[in-house]
Amino acid sequence: MGNAESTPVPAPSAVRRRQSPIQSLDEKFDAVRIDHYQPSTQATLTHSILSSGGPEHVSGSSTTQYTRELLKDSKNRLGLSALSTANPSTVLEVPSAILKDTQTFNLTIPHEGSPVTNQRSSGRCWIFAATNVFRIAIQQKYDIQSFELSQAYLFFWDKVEKANYFLESILDTAEDYDVDSRLVSALMASPVGDGGQWDMIVNLVAKYGIVPQTLYPDSWNAQNSSTMDRLLTTKLREDGLKLRAMLKDGAGEGDIAGAKETMMQDVVRILTLCLGPPPAADEKFTWEYTTTKHTVKTASLTPLEFAESTNVKKFISLVNDPRNPYNRLLTVQNLGNVWDARPVTYINVDKDVLKSACIAMIKKGLPIFFGSDVGKMSDSQKGIMDTDLVDYELGFNVKLGMSKAQRLLTGESQMTHAMVLTAVHLDEQGKAVRWRVENSWSETAGTKGYFVMSDGWMDEFCYQAVVDPSVVGKEVRDVLGQEAKKLPLWDPMGALA
Known part of the structure; x- marks a missing residue:
């Protein structure tokens, strides 16, 4: 593997393109020469990968000759043997x-949360990172050695809210943007993706609170979200087109609101059947836990009350x-x-x-x-x-x-x-x-x-x-x-x- 720096490629404005025929290969490629490789023997490759048709085109024969010259160097043969048979990122680790x-x-x-969590085959890292931050304060407050918040609880409500946000965005943009505009295309690309941002966590916790994982554990679809996501995405794209068509046809606000309500019920049905029904945000749950002194205690509070120790809004x-x-x-x-x-x-x-x-x-x-x-x-x-x-x-x-x-x-x-x-x-x-x-x-x-x-x-x-x-x-x-x-x-x- 050579360690010589590659020769910079000329900027397009610096490339001189001859108008008259060029008689020899050497002359032909003097105009645009790309010497990406400098062999250790200091020999210079004279074969450009650009074709005789001009510097805009690639020449198959010239490229073949270039690779032959390249592999005359033992370092490149060693590189070929190593880099073509294993992950280059692993081979080249320092x-x-x-x-x-x-x-x-x-x-x-002073206190790291435990146990180490596992988002598995889902894109819920932002929810896991946030709940891993929140749980430290809860572990200290309740004197718990090991504790995990329900990521699936916030995941459920995030999907519901994102579906509503998408449908409202479709209605909001229908008059001024075509369906193939960049904005609507971006909205359609991922209506209810797994990812999120900190302010989205703030919104969810403020509205729905948090619960222990023991009260709402991961379902299979929480851990493997792709099938559920594909179904929701297909349904919401279809619904988005329907809402746009209703607006175009002059449907009244009541009809549009009714159609949207039906669409949201479909979303909630899919989520409930995939993830399970979540605890209600304003209803008390009963949670039994064991302290570090091995004392079993019981807490009765709502998800919103449970979230008060997070100080998430500040x-x-x-x-x-x-x-x-x-x-x-x-x-x-x-x-x-x-x-x-x-x-x-x-x-x-x-x-x-x-x-x-x-x-x-x-x-x-x-x-x-x-x-x-x-x-x-x-x-x-x-x-x-x-x-x-x-x-x-x-x-x-x-x-x-x-x-x-x-x-x-x-x-x-x-x-x-x-x-x-x-x-x-x-x-x-x-x-x-x-x-x-x-x-x-x-x-x-x-x-x-x-x-x-x-x-x-x-x-x-x-x-x-x-x-x-x-x-x-x-x-x-x-x-x-x-x-x-x-x-x-x-x-x-x-x-x-």
């Missing part, structure tokens, strides 16, 4: 990065989006679950402000809900997230150098997963070195369910942290008073973890 990413931290919250969502000005309030249009409730809102800050807030939260003993692009430069089995983990440049002799802003602009990266921060290791200057991450992929992932995130990885692939307002300065808190900059639904900041 041992030194793995060795330094240890589960050793000098600043931790937390704020910081993001680091270098495409937009810092200390700026952002929101995403047409994104939400509970109609006319709290919108998805972010305070955009510099990455150092976000990290300082996270460190301050851990010093307070508080866990942190955060959103990131977990699939980048990570190993789920080892539980490591590190920008130095995989050396693609060494293996493939290519240069990879996009900035965080460029990755967002091109769709290369966005929030894909929510997890929880519970510890950080600081150097002598108080700077973060690595972070401890509680995941929701069971104890088989990482170190008994916990990951290590390098500080460099946090800079590049962490986008969001939900914190107490007390851990940021007044200039950041004052941003909440701004009129939010509205991002379109398809913006990367509209991605649902």
Whole structure:
């Protein structure tokens, strides 16, 4: 595997295209030469992959010759043998990065939740991350060693609310947008997807509360949501077209409301049969639990009363989006679950402000809900997230150098997963070195369910942290008073973890 840097490709404006016929191959490709590979023997490949028809076309014969020249080098033959027979991400892992990413931290919250949770084959990470944050306060309040909140309870109500939000959005956009417009297409793409955002959790807890998992455990469809999601998506797309047609035909408000009510009943029927009937938000449940002193106790309260210890409404969502000005309030249009409730809102800050807030939260003993692009430069089995983990440049002799802003602009990266921060290791200057991450992929992932995130990885692939307002300065808190900059639904900041 060669380690020489690749030769930059000329910008389109710099490419000189000859108008007159070119007699020889060498002359023909002098105009546009792409030397991606520099053999260790310092020999130069003279065969371009571009065809004689011009620099717009690929030549099969020239490409074949290029690969032959490529494999004359023993390093590339070794690379072929290794990279074609196994996962390149595994082959190219850097041992030194793995060795330094240890589960050793000098600043931790005093109590981590247990047991490690498992979202299984569903996209409920945001619900798991939020309930993993909530349960720590509940475990401390009720003196419980091990405890899990019902993720399925919030999942049920989120699906109901998202279905209603979708149908209202379809009615709201029917007059001004065609069905194939970008906005309506984005709405139709995922009417009731599993993912979500912090403000959506706030809406659900404020309206429905929370319950222990023992009172509403996962059904098979909660753990394996794809079939249920496909059915709901098909039904809602069909219903969306029906509502648009009714508006076009001049149907009255009463008829439209009646049709929508029938559609929502279909949604609730599907969810009830797949997930089971959930506890009522305003009715008391009886919960038996065992304290750390092995005393059995009983609590009788409503889901809304049970949620009072979470203080969910007071937390704020910081993001680091270098495409937009810092200390700026952002929101995403047409994104939400509970109609006319709290919108998805972010305070955009510099990455150092976000990290300082996270460190301050851990010093307070508080866990942190955060959103990131977990699939980048990570190993789920080892539980490591590190920008130095995989050396693609060494293996493939290519240069990879996009900035965080460029990755967002091109769709290369966005929030894909929510997890929880519970510890950080600081150097002598108080700077973060690595972070401890509680995941929701069971104890088989990482170190008994916990990951290590390098500080460099946090800079590049962490986008969001939900914190107490007390851990940021007044200039950041004052941003909440701004009129939010509205991002379109398809913006990367509209991605649902």
